[in-house]
Amino acid sequence: MQNLVNLPGASPAEPKLSVRNLVKTRTSASGEKRVVVDHVSFDVAPGEFVCLLGPSGCGKSTILGMLAGLDRPTGGEILLDGSPITGAGPDRAVLFQEPALFPWLTVVANVEYALKLIGVTAADRRERAMHWLAKVHLERFAVSHPHELSLGMRQRGALARALACDPDVLLADEPFGALDAQARELLQNELQRVWQESAERKTLVFVTHNVREAALLADRVIVMSAAPGRLLEEQRIHAPRPRHLDDALLSRVVSDIHDSLMKEVDKDVAREMGS
Amino acid sequence: MSRARWVRKELGPIATGVAGLLVLWALLAAATTSDSLPSPLVVGNALGSGIADGTIPEAALKTLVRLVFSFVVAIAIGTALGFALALNEFARRSIRPLVVALQIVPPIAWFPLAIVWFGLTERSVVFVAIVGAFPSVTLATISSFKQVSPLLVRAGKTLGAQGWELYRGVMFPAALPGYVAGLQQAWGFAWKALLAGELITGAAKAAGLGHLLARSQSDVPALLAALAVVVLIGVAVDYLVFGQMDRAVRRRRGLLN
Numbered sequence: 001m002q003n004l005v006n007l008p009g010a011s012p013a014e015p016k017l018s019v020r021n022l023v024k025t026r027t028s029a030s031g032e033k034r035v036v037v038d039h040v041s042f043d044v045a046p047g048e049f050v051c052l053l054g055p056s057g058c059g060k061s062t063i064l065g066m067l068a069g070l071d072r073p074t075g076g077e078i079l080l081d082g083s084p085i086t087g088a089g090p091d092r093a094v095l096f097q098e099p100a101l102f103p104w105l106t107v108v109a110n111v112e113y114a115l116k117l118i119g120v121t122a123a124d125r126r127e128r129a130m131h132w133l134a135k136v137h138l139e140r141f142a143v144s145h146p147h148e149l150s151l152g153m154r155q156r157g158a159l160a161r162a163l164a165c166d167p168d169v170l171l172a173d174e175p176f177g178a179l180d181a182q183a184r185e186l187l188q189n190e191l192q193r194v195w196q197e198s199a200e201r202k203t204l205v206f207v208t209h210n211v212r213e214a215a216l217l218a219d220r221v222i223v224m225s226a227a228p229g230r231l232l233e234e235q236r237i238h239a240p241r242p243r244h245l246d247d248a249l250l251s252r253v254v255s256d257i258h259d260s261l262m263k264e265v266d267k268d269v270a271r272e273m274g275s
Numbered sequence: 276m277s278r279a280r281w282v283r284k285e286l287g288p289i290a291t292g293v294a295g296l297l298v299l300w301a302l303l304a305a306a307t308t309s310d311s312l313p314s315p316l317v318v319g320n321a322l323g324s325g326i327a328d329g330t331i332p333e334a335a336l337k338t339l340v341r342l343v344f345s346f347v348v349a350i351a352i353g354t355a356l357g358f359a360l361a362l363n364e365f366a367r368r369s370i371r372p373l374v375v376a377l378q379i380v381p382p383i384a385w386f387p388l389a390i391v392w393f394g395l396t397e398r399s400v401v402f403v404a405i406v407g408a409f410p411s412v413t414l415a416t417i418s419s420f421k422q423v424s425p426l427l428v429r430a431g432k433t434l435g436a437q438g439w440e441l442y443r444g445v446m447f448p449a450a451l452p453g454y455v456a457g458l459q460q461a462w463g464f465a466w467k468a469l470l471a472g473e474l475i476t477g478a479a480k481a482a483g484l485g486h487l488l489a490r491s492q493s494d495v496p497a498l499l500a501a502l503a504v505v506v507l508i509g510v511a512v513d514y515l516v517f518g519q520m521d522r523a524v525r526r527r528r529g530l531l532n
Contacts (some may be wrong), residue, residue: 096426096430
């Protein structure tokens with residue numbers, strides 16, 4: 001296990017995403033300032049699958065929001081292909097914790113709307129939307145409204161909408177956290193498969209508090225401390241894909257990460273009890 | 276809902292309620308000897324002859340035209356103001372309380388002022404209906420935008436919707452259920468204010484259901500027939516127009532239980 005402090009410029013190639021001394025403070029209703037993200041730096045190589053892992057409240061979702069351009073950093077910067085991120089845009093698709101399909105549109109119309117926004121002509125939208133819905137096995141439900149589908153199916157629809165726009169980067173904010181165990185496993189496998197199958201692999205930043213999920217999916221797991229969020233350590237995972245959770249190598253990685261996370265949680269609990 | 280289920284769950288209870296009311300009315304009418312409460316049959320006859328000689332259809336049409344006109348104006352004013360206030364927090368904080376105050380005023384309280392401004396005319400009636408309805412539209416517009424899920428707005432932004440497109444493609448459709456519910460409430464205000472206004476301007480000016488009510492004070496069967504028409508139109512508009520609109524919008528989004 002390497003210490004991040006000794007890891008300047010981890011990837012040799014030009015990074016896709018470069019997070020430099022990122023700081024985010026929030027002001028509570030009572031006017032109290034709280035550091036949520038504390039000087040975080042890391043790079044993500046093109047086509048790399050990185051998991052940001054940490055206990056809840058550690059600021060990992062906040063980092064993702066800033067990568068998406070939905071929130072602004074208090075300090076530091078985020079570079080996308082070397083240029084600072086100025087706002088949200090279709091070059092960085094986002095999968096949210098809840099499937100954010102528009103409830104007034106059918107599933108296929110959701111995908112088509114996203115395609116329309118990136119300038120795909122009306123004639124090509126339907127075919128391209130159906131292609132991606134087929135990829136996530138949702139073509140039979142194309143003309144259903146989101147409320148008619150299960151949570152897992154809606155999240156698959158959201159995945160299809162995200163990928164249909166052919167983004168450079170896919171950002172995922174605990175997208176499978178609300179699903180039951182079976183649906184989660186199905187979607188993890190689906191995401192792995194779709195990511196592997198794509199001709200030019202997307203750069204993927206995936207936020208989770210689930211150690212097994214991180215080990216299953218990521219090329220590299222970045223572990224964050226309890227609040228305020230700092231980087232603790234990182235783990236490269238070399239296991240071949242497609243992966244399964246019963247791989248011996250993965251179990252070792254899982255228990256390693258789990259131990260260091262538990263220490264963090266203990267610290268957090270101790271601090272809460274003490275104050 | 277299947278047809279059989281609709282008959283059992285919706286039509287059946289309503290029909291029973293109406294039939295019960297008619298029976299109660301008939302019994303009361305039979306028990307009174309004076310002319311002040313004619314039986315449902317007599318009122319039915321008055322309704323029939325009122326329709327046949329054209330006074331009721333003519334009055335109803337006049338009133339409905341006024342309703343449509345004043346409600347369309349109220350929607351235009353109310354929505355524009357509501358949208359502006361939804362966009363600007365300072366304006367919202369300064370003007371929204373005034374709109375709330377306006378909504379609390381019974382519309383008919385504006386009538387004396389309306390008469391000073393417009394005289395005992397149709398204009399006064401329409402003015403009162405507009406003033407009565409637009410605050411509800413404004414408040415519904417503001418709250419329907421407030422209730423838009425931030426998640427959907429964030430999703431829209433990440434898909435590349437910005438500026439006007441974010442409103443057209445995401446905010447408006449997301450705000451629609453709350454807005455339609457607000458319209459349903461607002462039309463009720465317009466309807467009540469309109470009839471009150473017509474009633475007060477009296478039989479002097481152009482016909483309308485309110486005028487018909489005012490004119491029929493000496494003719495109780497005609498009065499009750501006019502009242503029945505007012506009730507029927509109210510129920511029909513509320514259920515058929517706004518109820519159906521509300522249900523259609525909510526069904527599409529899975530908000531109907």
